Amino acid sequence: MTRLTRPHFRLCALVWLALLVSPLVQAAPLSIAQLMAGLAKHPQGEATFTETKTISILEQPIESSGELLFIAPARLEKRTLKPKPETMVLDDGILTLERGQRKHVLQLKDYPEVAGMIESIRATLAGDLKALERVYQLALDGSHERWTLVLTPLDPKVGAVIARIRMEGVKDVVRSVEIIQADGDRSLMTIEQLAPPQ
Amino acid sequence: MTHTRRSGTAAIVLWLIFLLACVGIISRTHFTTDLSAFLPRSPTPEQQLLMDQLSDGLASRLILVGIEGADAPTRARLSRQMAQRLRADRTFVSVNNGEPVNTERDRDFLFGNRYLLSPAVTPERFSADGLHAALSDSIDLLASPAGLLVKSLLPRDPTGEMVQLLEQLNSGTQPELVEGAWASRDGTRALMLMQTRAAGSDTDAQQFAMAAIRQAFDQALDQAPGATPSAQLVMTGPGVFSVTSRDTIKRQVTRLSIISLALIATLLLLVYRSFSALALGLLPVISGVLAGIAAVSLGFGAVHGITLGFGTALIGEAVDYSIYLFVQSEQNRADHQNWIKRFWPTIRLGVLTSIAGFASLLLSGFPGLAQLGLYAIAGLIAAATVTRFVLPSLLPANFHIHDLSAIGLTLSRVAQRAAALRWPAAIVLLAACAIVVNNRASLWNDKIASLSPVSQADVELDTRLRADMGAPDVRYLVVVSGASQESVLRASERVSTLLQTQVEQGELAGFETPSRYLPSLSTQRARQASLPPRPILETRLAQAVQGLPVRAQLFTPFLADADAARSQPLLQASDLQQTSMAMAVDALLIQQHGQWRALLPLTAPEGVSIDADPIRAALSAMPDALFVDMKAESDRLYSGYLHEAIVLSLGGLVAIIGLLFVVFRSPMRVLRIIAPLAAAVMTVTAGLSLFGQQMIILHLVGLLLVVAVGSNYALFFDRPDPRTPILPRTLASMLFASLTTVAGFGLLAFSDVSLLQAMGVTVAPGVILALFYSAIFARQSDA
Numbered sequence: 001m002t003r004l005t006r007p008h009f010r011l012c013a014l015v016w017l018a019l020l021v022s023p024l025v026q027a028a029p030l031s032i033a034q035l036m037a038g039l040a041k042h043p044q045g046e047a048t049f050t051e052t053k054t055i056s057i058l059e060q061p062i063e064s065s066g067e068l069l070f071i072a073p074a075r076l077e078k079r080t081l082k083p084k085p086e087t088m089v090l091d092d093g094i095l096t097l098e099r100g101q102r103k104h105v106l107q108l109k110d111y112p113e114v115a116g117m118i119e120s121i122r123a124t125l126a127g128d129l130k131a132l133e134r135v136y137q138l139a140l141d142g143s144h145e146r147w148t149l150v151l152t153p154l155d156p157k158v159g160a161v162i163a164r165i166r167m168e169g170v171k172d173v174v175r176s177v178e179i180i181q182a183d184g185d186r187s188l189m190t191i192e193q194l195a196p197p198q
Numbered sequence: 199m200t201h202t203r204r205s206g207t208a209a210i211v212l213w214l215i216f217l218l219a220c221v222g223i224i225s226r227t228h229f230t231t232d233l234s235a236f237l238p239r240s241p242t243p244e245q246q247l248l249m250d251q252l253s254d255g256l257a258s259r260l261i262l263v264g265i266e267g268a269d270a271p272t273r274a275r276l277s278r279q280m281a282q283r284l285r286a287d288r289t290f291v292s293v294n295n296g297e298p299v300n301t302e303r304d305r306d307f308l309f310g311n312r313y314l315l316s317p318a319v320t321p322e323r324f325s326a327d328g329l330h331a332a333l334s335d336s337i338d339l340l341a342s343p344a345g346l347l348v349k350s351l352l353p354r355d356p357t358g359e360m361v362q363l364l365e366q367l368n369s370g371t372q373p374e375l376v377e378g379a380w381a382s383r384d385g386t387r388a389l390m391l392m393q394t395r396a397a398g399s400d401t402d403a404q405q406f407a408m409a410a411i412r413q414a415f416d417q418a419l420d421q422a423p424g425a426t427p428s429a430q431l432v433m434t435g436p437g438v439f440s441v442t443s444r445d446t447i448k449r450q451v452t453r454l455s456i457i458s459l460a461l462i463a464t465l466l467l468l469v470y471r472s473f474s475a476l477a478l479g480l481l482p483v484i485s486g487v488l489a490g491i492a493a494v495s496l497g498f499g500a501v502h503g504i505t506l507g508f509g510t511a512l513i514g515e516a517v518d519y520s521i522y523l524f525v526q527s528e529q530n531r532a533d534h535q536n537w538i539k540r541f542w543p544t545i546r547l548g549v550l551t552s553i554a555g556f557a558s559l560l561l562s563g564f565p566g567l568a569q570l571g572l573y574a575i576a577g578l579i580a581a582a583t584v585t586r587f588v589l590p591s592l593l594p595a596n597f598h599i600h601d602l603s604a605i606g607l608t609l610s611r612v613a614q615r616a617a618a619l620r621w622p623a624a625i626v627l628l629a630a631c632a633i634v635v636n637n638r639a640s641l642w643n644d645k646i647a648s649l650s651p652v653s654q655a656d657v658e659l660d661t662r663l664r665a666d667m668g669a670p671d672v673r674y675l676v677v678v679s680g681a682s683q684e685s686v687l688r689a690s691e692r693v694s695t696l697l698q699t700q701v702e703q704g705e706l707a708g709f710e711t712p713s714r715y716l717p718s719l720s721t722q723r724a725r726q727a728s729l730p731p732r733p734i735l736e737t738r739l740a741q742a743v744q745g746l747p748v749r750a751q752l753f754t755p756f757l758a759d760a761d762a763a764r765s766q767p768l769l770q771a772s773d774l775q776q777t778s779m780a781m782a783v784d785a786l787l788i789q790q791h792g793q794w795r796a797l798l799p800l801t802a803p804e805g806v807s808i809d810a811d812p813i814r815a816a817l818s819a820m821p822d823a824l825f826v827d828m829k830a831e832s833d834r835l836y837s838g839y840l841h842e843a844i845v846l847s848l849g850g851l852v853a854i855i856g857l858l859f860v861v862f863r864s865p866m867r868v869l870r871i872i873a874p875l876a877a878a879v880m881t882v883t884a885g886l887s888l889f890g891q892q893m894i895i896l897h898l899v900g901l902l903l904v905v906a907v908g909s910n911y912a913l914f915f916d917r918p919d920p921r922t923p924i925l926p927r928t929l930a931s932m933l934f935a936s937l938t939t940v941a942g943f944g945l946l947a948f949s950d951v952s953l954l955q956a957m958g959v960t961v962a963p964g965v966i967l968a969l970f971y972s973a974i975f976a977r978q979s980d981a
Binding site for chain 2 (some may be wrong): 018051053055057058059060080083084086088097099102104113114117155159181185
């Protein structure tokens with residue numbers, strides 16, 4: 001992370017200088033509303049992901065990878081290709097999980113913990129500030145060029161499972177999602193954009 | 199004269215005794231409105247099952263409740279308060295609204311018995327290879343979004359038996375939770391599902407249960423701080439249907455009898471201009487109705503509401519006899535005797551004709567139809583007998599009714615000219631024949647739903663709530679019978695294996711079986727035997743974790759649990775008590791008449807109905823297992839009744855022709871009497887078809903009534919010598935008789951109950967047509 005901060009800082013400094021010499025432009029930190037508006041500009045996105053889960057009862061982290069597809073506002077597909085093919089489709093509150101022969105259809109509302117995790121990604125991608133604020137307390141740090149959004153669950157029931165969710169992004173693109181569970185287990189998903197944002 | 203008087207007194211005394219007896223019988227009669235009248239007297243195994251399920255099955259005990267109006271939080275609160283109250287009520291076996299009442303207990307039960315319950319427990323699964331495969335599956339599951347839910351289970355249940363069980367149980371779709379209570383998908387109504395303790399066929403108990411639900415709703419409303427008058431309660435379910443149809447039938451029968459009686463009384467009063475004539479004229483009717491109900495009560499042990507409805511209509515027909523007596527006879531006592539001599543043989547023949555027609559219904563395997571047949575026969579005999587033997591003696595010496603000769607003479611002139619209508623009538627009749635022949639394939643509705651007294655709105659509500667709830671419609675079932683609980687459970691397990699193949703092939707979406715919750719003892723023992731002794735399991739586990747990111751020590755709790763499971767007591771039905779699974783087992787595992795039966799309801803793939811053939815073929819090796827399509831079975835049952843009734847009615851027609859032939863010994867006369875009746879029947883049938891009304895079994899009863907009533911007209915118009923004109927008084931009596939019949943039956947045509955409506959729309963126009971055709975095709979006196 002520190003590796004990335006330095007050029008980032010330089011960039012910020014440059015921008016700050018530019019703003020100083022241009023009195024017509026007001027300098028302002030990135031607001032959540034601005035970030036969300038920017039994210040909402042992309043109604044559709046395709047990406048690949050790599051996810052690393054660190055679970056205390058397992059000797060080593062488990063890695064999985066696959067593809068992500070998002071169609072605003074409510075459809076999110078996560079297709080895991082490795083180690084085992086698995087599909088998770090969220091469509092308008094209904095979560096469909098497919099593993100091998102088995103298919104499960106869940107009403108997301110019935111599983112607040114799972115819902116918390118998945119909704120955070122969907123709502124962020126959709127730039128749906130209202131949906132995020134319903135479930136989380138939001139804290140934004142950084143600038144448009146490089147930002148970090150930390151979500152802390154409001155519902156203590158969800159908080160008992162998820163400590164916080166930390167997202168990092170560049171401009172209008174989410175780059176990583178880290179979920180830190182209350183028991184210390186964590187997962188980090190890094191996202192690599194495929195199609196250029198439309 | 200003295201002789202006549204004495205025999206008259208005797209007749210009155212006998213009549214009064216008879217009436218008292220009838221009232222005595224009726225006072226002890228049980229009145230029903232349930233489906234019992236539609237169930238066969240000698241059922242096949244499938245029909246027996248259908249009957250049991252309709253009267254007592256799981257589906258019959260379900261009440262679906264919806265709370266509409268107000269806002270979502272209010273609805274959810276009402277639902278929770280109602281549920282809390284009703285859960286304490288013995289009337290209900292279970293009250294579900296999505297609140298996690300049993301969840302904890304259910305999970306404990308499943309987890310504690312996972313090695314007895316899980317179908318995945320086999321010796322192979324607990325070999326080193328099997329454990330390795332199961333473990334790597336579980337680890338993969340940890341990596342998936344669902345991993346969160348199974349993480350804590352891993353040390354005790356590394357093979358994922360709990361996940362197996364939960365997957366099986368959650369195969370059905372459940373409604374969404376909104377504010378902690380079930381809600382419909384569109385979010386406009388809160389949903390509850392209740393199971394009553396009493397059978398669905400116990401209409402009184404169902405009514406009681408409905409009242410308890412309504413009361414709980416009202417109390418929940420009262421507790422509301424801000425009153426919520428916009429909240430509404432809706433209920434549906436088989437029991438609710440029988441309660442509302444009983445109410446509907448009761449209300450309509452009462453209302454229609456009152457109105458038709460008032461109409462007929464007004465009509466008669468206009469004709470007779472005499473209250474005593476009116477009162478006396480209704481005596482045969484009342485006698486007929488009482489005799490009819492008493493006869494059905496004696497013959498069948500219970501009287502169906504529809505039979506009573508029919509009774510109200512019969513008022514219109516039975517009143518004919520007194521009209522004939524009063525209008526046709528002269529204004530003095532001697533003439534009443536004269537009437538008996540001149541007209542009674544004709545009326546007697548009319549009554550006999552009617553009886554011949556209705557007697558065929560007595561042979562019907564459909565108890566509802568047989569009841570109507572018996573009612574009609576007993577009612578007509580009683581009414582005619584009272585008119586003939588009692589009524590003349592009751593008439594006061596100065597009895598007279600309004601002079602009707604003016605009307606009679608007018609009618610006489612009209613009747614003279616009726617022949618001019620022969621050609622138009624013939625054309626109408628030909629057109630009717632053409633319509634009937636053309637539409638012969640769609641004349642009848644042989645779906646049992648056509649008989650249902652439930653309104654369309656209620657059916658739609660039911661469909662909506664059912665879809666919201668994902669409630670089983672229990673249409674397709676596999677039934678396994680056997681001598682003991684163990685044997686049917688074992689057979690269910692074999693059937694399950696066959697059905698699972700069908701599920702995998704996509705023929706079925708899923709199925710339910712009691713062996714899922716309560717495996718047979720032999721299966722439980724086999725599962726226990728699949729678990730190796732602790733030292734062996736420990737060794738295998740150590741091998742199994744090779745190459746996996748876990749340490750064997752993590753699974754010490756698993757070793758202890760598996761070891762305990764090897765010697766844990768086997769599950770009995772009583773162990774399920776207090777869990778949600780108990781309700782399923784109670785409904786699916788039935789002991790009846792010393793026999794055990796397991797029901798395995800099948801779920802069709804979405805939007806498709808189940809193809810019976812592959813399933814029957816798969817089950818063919820198991821003689822104890824029977825595949826039943828309840829809807830097809832009930833439709834088959836009803837269409838069987840319908841076809842039988844059509845054949846029986848034709849038999850009745852043959853009997854009528856035979857009777858007339860024996861009496862008249864002239865084919866031409868028989869033809870002349872039958873022809874107008876056949877023409878009326880044909881025209882009514884064509885008319886119904888033209889108006890798009892498909893005929894049900896009660897239309898057929900209506901047609902029989904048209905023949906019964908119309909035969910009187912045809913007989914009056916029929917004269918051996920065409921030169922004797924028909925008396926004007928006779929014509930007037932026929933007109934009034936047909937008007938009262940139309941008043942009696944015509945009202946039924948406005949009923950919402952399809953059974954009553956069918957009779958009304960058939961009889962009212964049919965009787966008028968029979969009168970017209972009789973007049974038009976009568977031999978002309980001036981010919």
